[in-house]
Amino acid sequence: MKPQLMRVLLLICISFLGFSNVYSQEKEAIKDRLDYDGVDFKSVNEFYIYGDSKTIGNSILGEHKTNDFNDMNVINDDVKMKYIDIDNDKSTFSSSSAKLKLPDNLKKITYAALYWTATYSLEQGKKRKSKDSYEYKGDFRQNRAIDTVKFKTPNGEYQTIGGNILYDGAKNPTHAINSPYVCFADVTKILRDAEEQNGNYTVANVKASQGYISGGSAAGWMLYIVYQSPTDNPKYIASYNGFALVNNLPVDITFKNFKSVDQGDVKTSLVVSALEGDITLSQDECAIIKRDGSYQSLSNGVRNQQNFFNSSITNNSLLNSDRIPSSRNTLGFDIAELEIPNYNNSIIDNNMSATTLRLKTRSDRFYMYFAAFQTEISQDFFEDVVEEKEPVSKVSTIEPEVIRTTQAEVAKSKRKYVWKPLGKQGFNSKAFKRLVAKRSTLFNDVSKGYYVVTNVFSDSPRARKWEGYLIKKGYTPITITNPKNGWQYVAIMQTESAKEAFTKQQELIQEYQFRDTWIIKVNLD
Known part of the structure; x- marks a missing residue:
């Protein structure tokens, strides 16, 4: 066999072995x-x-x-x-x-x-x-x-x-x-x-x-x-x-x-x-x-x-x-x-x-x-994640949640919704009727009324931080303390009118950062 032909055959064999090795690695x-x-x-x-x-x-x-x-x-x-x-x-x-x-x-x-x-x-x-x-x-x-x-x-x-x-x-x-x-x-x-x-x-x-x-x-x-x-x-x-x-x-x-x-x-x-x-x-x-x-x-x-x-x-x-x-x-x-x-x-x-x-x-x-x-x-990790987002509570009646999504979803979620009037369903809705019928929570040394609560905290530093955030947003925070467990409820409205409180709450929940706003009825019974 000619040397040139032998070299060609040798190269083909080497190539085949190399391909087989790559193939088995891929498998x-x-x-x-x-x-x-x-x-x-x-x-x-x-x-x-x-x-x-x-x-x-x-x-x-x-x-x-x-x-x-x-x-x-x-x-x-x-x-x-x-x-x-x-x-x-x-x-x-x-x-x-x-x-x-x-x-x-x-x-x-x-x-x-x-x-x-x-x-x-x-x-x-x-x-x-x-x-x-x-x-x-x-x-x-x-x-x-x-x-x-x-x-x-x-x-x-x-x-x-x-x-x-x-x-x-x-x-x-x-x-x-x-x-x-x-x-x-x-x-x-x-x-x-x-x-x-x-x-x-x-x-x-x-x-x-x-x-x-x-x-x-x-x-x-x-x-x-x-x-x-x-x-x-x-x-x-x-x-x-x-x-x-x-x-x-x-x-x-x-x-x-x-x-x-x-x-x-x-x-x-x-x-x-x-x-x-x-x-x-x-x-x-x-x-x-x-x-x-x-x-x-x-x-x-x-x-x-x-x-x-x-x-x-x-x-x-x-x-x-x-x-x-x-x-x-x-x-x-x-x-x-x-x-x-x-x-x-x-x-x-x-x-x-x-x-x-x-x-x-x-x-x-x-x-x-x-x-x-x-x-x-871990609690520490959770708190660190919370710090990166809107300040929300560590312990809350509405439990805290932090959501990470794609950039497009984040941008969408931060847009303000267009608030719509309550219309026919507002004061005839089940939510409003439950609010009026619900028994009051009894707090000592707290003025009676419906409180529109934006967050609940188990420790004072976080409550103060949230109050500062509300002030920057143009709200006047009202904080009341539950004597049973020391939790601090940070509200932005206190009124004896259920309709006024409900209207404010419905307005606030149209905004992403206030989507969990709720109402607590205090000392009204």
Whole structure:
């Protein structure tokens, strides 16, 4: 063989070996960018708050229109999917519900987001055997908006919700076969205005592929809520969304911007939701980094370490059965709300400020679209965060909350709302009638009246600081002290007229910094 030819062959071999080495390294890499087949996970918002979160949801596809599906041994590909439709309403083609129970000591719903997701490539897929495989046929997705659904609060009427499209696989060749999509909408105001907040929530008209598609069809919805209520320690609560095909490469999501409690046990929990997790296919994991740098695969009584995404809706170690239908097998739709088993603080230690969630699989691919993380944070850190924002109280009847959002959202939130007159609902509203009917709080050596309170403090320095802020804004602060606990209520109006106080309070809550203004009735009975 000629020397020149030998050199060429040698270069080809070296190039091939180099390519093989790079390829094997890539196989072990982590997906930290998802632009090529998904959407990078980003923080939707972060809350520093005395409170907690709650998640409910349900699937929207099943073997039957209304019956529970409890077969735990079936492969999703073998199920001829039909829309679940429980509401007997001719205006809907799909509907399911789930029950929400918020605590009795609830102060306020701070945030509520509705997500809906499905695989939607064919309208009605069919399959037929062809030698050793199946062929799938059907009409491709029609021009039906995926970003619009119907949403109903307990004992309410349907409202049409227009959402944001987080991801649409129909526009990406990688996902053309089953075309998964995810949409979401902020429904905070709807929940706050609902006559009843506890009870069954129904979501309808989620679009999905019926019949058969390659890999099986799946669909569902999720309602994620952050609320204020008294807790022993303040919390950091953050929700993230994106879209990741988890298959041969792990996907990492990093949570940061917190500082866990400085002593004692650290209580931490997660919410994750994904699409296409087959119950019969294992080897998928949800893991979190430990202090030593290794990863701990999460599990509980209803989710195994090696089959975490198993087509179920769970709250810690219990299946959530407060749903209609209450299928044990939700056929490729998963919601998991779980506490992290942080024994001896082996995962989240005192004074930690970041952690990483890792998602991986070795057999069953799945689509991850939502993750939320929360942990107790130190009082000092909470106070430091509060200092950066508007001065709010450490201990308050309306518990303090600090919200960090994107720059665009911050700018929007600081705009002043246009105040609207009370109109017909004002003095005929339930809020005003409750105010007048409510018994007075008894304070010694305090003038009687309705006090329009902008903040409540447990220590004098913070109360003085807030008073200074009000003076700069052109208000005259009036501070009264609760003799039972020493709390200082900083008001900007004291009057014996309920109508005058209510009008002022309604005017103030139109401004972001006074959105939690309330009225205390003192010594009037």
